[in-house]
Amino acid sequence: MQDNFSMIDQDFTDGLLDKHDYLAEISHADCLTLSCKPAHWVAFAKYLCQEETFDLLVDLTAIDQGDTADIRFEVVAHFYSRVHHDYLRVHIDCLDNDKPEVDSIASIYPAADWHEREAFDMFGIIFSGHPNLKRILMWDEYPYHPLRKEFPLAGIDTPLPAPDVVEATDASVEPAPMMGGPFVSPGSGPMSDAEPRAKDESWTEETEKPV
Amino acid sequence: MSTTTKEISIGDVAARQAAGVSQMEGEERMALNVGPSHPTTHGVLRLIMELNGDMIEKCEPVLGYLHRGDEKIAENMTYNQFVPYTDRLDYLSPLANNVAYAISVEKLAELEIPERCQAIRVLVCELARISSHLLGMGVFGMDAGAWTPFMYTFTEREKLYTLFEELTGARFTTSYTRIGGVARDIPDGWLKKVSKFCDELPKAIDEVEKLLTRNRIFIDRTEGIGEISKEDALAYGMTGPNLRASGVDLDLRKDKPYSGYEQYDFDVPIGTRGDCYDRYLVRIEEVRQSIRIVNQVIKNFPSGAWYAEDAKKIFAPPKEKILNSMEELIQNFMIVTEGPQMPSGEVYFEAENPKGALGFYIVSKGGGVPYRLKIRAPSFCNLSILDKLAPGHLLSDITVILGSLDFVMGECDR
Helix, strand or coil, X not given: CCCCCCCCCXXXXXXXXXXXXXXXXXXXXXXXXXXXXXXXXXXXXXXXHHCCCCCEEEEEEEEECCCCCCCCEEEEEEEEECCCCEEEEEEEECCCCCCCEEECCCCCCCCHHHHHHHXXXXXXXXXXXXXXXXXXXXXXXXXXXXXXXXCCXXXXXXXXXXXXHHHHHCCCECCCCCCCCCCCCCCCCCHHHHCCXXXXXXXXXXXXXXX | CCCCCCCCCCCCHHHHHHHHHHHHCCCCCEEXXXXXXXXCCCCCCEEEEEEECXXXXXXXXXXXXXXXXXHHHHCCCCCHHXXXXXXXXXXXXXXXXXXXXXXXXXXXXXXXXXXXXXXXXXXXXXXXXXHHHHHHHHHHHHHCCCCHHHHHHHHHHHHHHHHHHHHHCCCCCCCCEECCEECCCCCCCHHXXXXXXXXXXXXXXHHHHHHHXXXXXXXXXXXXXXXXCHHHHHXXXXXXXXXXXXXXXXXXXXXXXXXXXXXCCCCCCCCCCCCHHHHHHHHHHHHHHHHHHHHHHHHCCCCCCCECCCCCCCCCXXXXXXXXXXXXXXXXXXXXXXXXXXEEEEEEEEEEECCEEEEEEEEEEEECCCCEEEEECHHHHHHCCHHHHCCCCEHHHHHHHHHHHCCCHHHHHC
């Protein structure tokens, strides 16, 4: 398995950066980390797949840097090369904080299909050009994007409209109250305060939930 | 009374599809919902299929019934507190998940792990692989209509669970690793028991092979069914035995060794055709190779520390030290309340788990809590090929295909 083995070293990085002026090296700690300008993302993915040996897209996800950050959402993709035996990480910034949007690479890497749907589901990032961009883990009518930083850990009570059920039975489904959930933390401050251990006891079955 | 038998040719998928289409032309399509109560015993997966007679024309997997928001939870607790959640990813190999997670965080901290700890981890990983594959093969046989092999594999798996219980205190949700080490050293005499188990296991595997490998019905049900080409397997990001069954020589234990895998001598079985039968064969051989690794680990079991002793801000020392020394007590308090202290940065690590490459992408901004933790679940990626794979197969093939992909929804939905 060790034949054709070549490291991702400085020469490789320099070659890549020379060829594509829209790339920038962020770091080379655990693996080579590049940032790619969003306009060239699809072209670069195509290059990685067809002309380099990064034919395995192992992971694609997003990070929410919080609503005070200049660039709030970043899409992060990891590729693996069976020749280099190493990963390559690419960061792509979503330029618009309110309506984050990145081009889809699902046509180049079919593996990206579900990963992009998940990033859309969890962060609300639109992948333009995706063949079937809908929620994957949450249900279609769900109104929130739970991995955004402002979404509370305890969750938000959400009715489950299920249009097909309403149509057939004329009765909508009301969820059981979450009772604050088992994990409630203030979300900030030192870890000793923020430890998600205690249940939210500010409201119970007897006393109304504060709005 | 005489009975006559007639030779029925099964033919290949394309021919069957062609025959099916010509027969069914002009007939109505039928929509069929399978699940979300488990169609096989692998979790709550729902498939919405469009059928033409018995032929699947479209298959849309619907996920999320087991979604618990693990990634959100991870952002709100310390690194060690998340270990029990990793048990519940691929709940058929919790030990391997624990190890993969621990190594990811240690890679972030750039922590050196002592040899003995690495050997313990390799040992439990391989035992987890054996246990997961035993279940996978047994259930696969059951999906194809063979009950008996399941009984054999489950008996062996039960023995393994007894060993896990002795090591970790739990049969199923082991939570064995800590960042910087493991929860406790191996008990006295445990290695001997593992060694005895590994001596007896090949006999049981032989029995399963006698029941399945040359079984005409089993071969008819699985050979040529669910064929995945090399290119497709790579394009859809498949990993693990499913990828190797398609003929791709990628095993992270060899390709990018971690936890000292490079010292052990083992082979990586590769399939040729990428069908359900190949996936079964690859798994059965992997069990044999895992036994080889376990035997090598036991033979040269290193002595020394079983946790990173110099990682004062990461690993809480063992109980007897905490109770007898002020400094260690403070260290323990700090790690329990503040979490293991990590530098800021990002890290991606994948381990070769029984189901495929389980990856953790961790973004840290320093402190004891991850800023973002993404779990790259092998079952999620392996299942994404389903809408391409299922069309052209008979409805009865879908259980076999699902069984051969050997996925776990706990990990897929996270």
